[in-house]
Amino acid sequence: MTVYLDNAATTAMAPEVLEAMWPVMHHCYGNPSSSHAIGRRSRVQVEQSRRSMAAQLNCHPSNLIFTSGGTEADNLALNAAVVDLGCERIITSEAEHSAVIKTAERWSDRAPVELALVKHLPDGRVDVAHLAELLAASDKKTLVSLMHANNEVGVMIDLLEVGTLCRAHGALFHSDTVQTMCHYRFDLQALPVDFITCAGHKFHGPKGVGFLYVAPGLKITSIIAGGGQERSMRGGTENVHSIVGLAKAMELAFSDLEHHQVHIRGLKQQMVAGLRARFKDVRFNADSDQEDRLYTVLNVSFPPHPKSGMALFLLDLEGVCCSSGSACSSGATLGSHVLRTLGFHDPERVSLRFSFGRYNTEAEVDRALEAVSRVFAGAAESAA
Ligand SMILES: Cc1ncc(COP(=O)(O)O)c(C=O)c1O
Structure with missing residues (x-):
């Protein structure tokens, strides 16, 4: 039986979501x-869904623009900041998801948008003091784009702290909240954010749908030329059944959020304890085992082992689905851009990301630990 521990990549759709979508499709x-x-x-289906989500997030329905998911929402935010809101400078991090960093780089290739990269602390978190320095260093209208939680290692920023800093410097603030939306509560009237993003498939909703939240008063234009849908901020016929599924997934997530958090934290702690018991020299990149990191993600650096390069493949054969912090191509370990940026890439060690979801069980974590023990057999001794 397969153990799916790759929920940060995507999640299985909840049966309740499928049930809500089917009559809409029909x-x-x-x-x-x-x-x-x-x-x-x-x-009616589209607007009811929008109203339901806005109520959960404490914002006005008109502040939510439906998109095809997180990538499009990130692109739309950065585009709007430059094209519609006059930003001439983007402060971001090389550890951002490629939907942000590549879009920021694309804009910086087109003068006059300047790109400034914020540093990270040795434990992987954003260096907020450096962000403050960068903000103070220029009078140019600036967008700060920093993700709420990193999808590979789970380091988080404090949205209130960073948003307040941005406001103090007159900068706009976008946060990619794709990994945290519906895993934490958001009060958008209280948070000083201008844009946040959502992808339904990260919390048991459908793929190919999400939204961009745009703060009141910001006027933005579409990156997709076409019809006047989404009040001319996103052309194209709405993905009606997926929007309904997205709203249902959010309703489900928030209806038992605290229980969900306790359940997943428990599974993660079980995995951490099991790995520590099995391997003397196991490490958790960016302290991803710590309480203040994203509770759904654990990024594990395994002790050096002859089979390291094959670990992902061997775990797959064992029926365990997880993902790698490094990509193996023709025997060459390329390494993830996040681990490299944060200083956790080690060519001697393989890093694997295990990410947990609401349908995982303790028995599955036990099975994953047994599989990991078989794949890395002998690593405990070799690390001694
Ligand atoms: C942090 C983050 N941002 C953006 C995305 C892209 O979202 P989507 O797959 O919906 O385009 C992902 C998905 O992997 C993500 O983890």
Whole structure:
């Protein structure tokens, strides 16, 4: 039986989400922009979903723009900051998801947008003092884009702290909240953020749908030329059934969030304890075993072992799905850009990310630990 511990990559859809989507696919086939009854039926589904999510996040429904997911939402935010809101400078980090860092680099290739990269502390967290220095160093209108939680190692920023700093310097603040949306609560009236992003497939919703939150008063234009959907901020016929699924996934997540957090923290602690018991020299990159890191993600650096390069493949054969902090290509370990940026890349050691979701069980974690022991057999001695 397969043990799926790659929930930071994507999650299984909740049965309740599928149940909510099916009748919409069946009966709400109208185009939400059509004025007739069948079209209006679809419009109702889209707007009810938007209202339901806005209520959960304490924002106005008009502040949520549906997108095809996290990548598009990140692109839309950075584009809006430069094209519509006059930002001439982007402060971000090389440890961001490629949806942010590549978009920022693309803009910096197009003068006059300047790119400034914030440093990280030795434990992987963003160096907020350096961010403050960068903000103070220029009068140019600036966008700060820093993710709430890193998808590979789970280091987090304090949205209130960073947002307040940005406000004090007149900078706009975008945070990629793809890994934290629906795993933490958000009060968007209280948080000083201008843009945050969401992808439904990270919390048991459908793939290919998400949203960008845009703070009140910010006027942005679409990056997709087309119809006037989403109040002209995102062209294209709305993905009605997926939007309904997204709203259902959020409702489910927030309905038992505290229980979900306790359950997953427990599984992660079980994994940490099991790994420590089995390997003398196991390490947790960026202290991903610590309480203040993203509770769904554990990034493990295994002791040197002859089979390290094959570990992901061997675990897959054992029925354990996780992901690698490094990519192996023709025998060459390339390494993840996050581990390199944060200083945790070690060519002698393989790093694997285990990420937990609501359907994982303690028995599955035990099975994963047994599989890991078989793959890295002898590593305990070799590390001594
Ligand atoms: C932090 C982060 N941002 C953005 C994305 C991209 O989201 P999507 O797959 O919905 O485009 C991901 C997904 O892996 C992510 O983990």
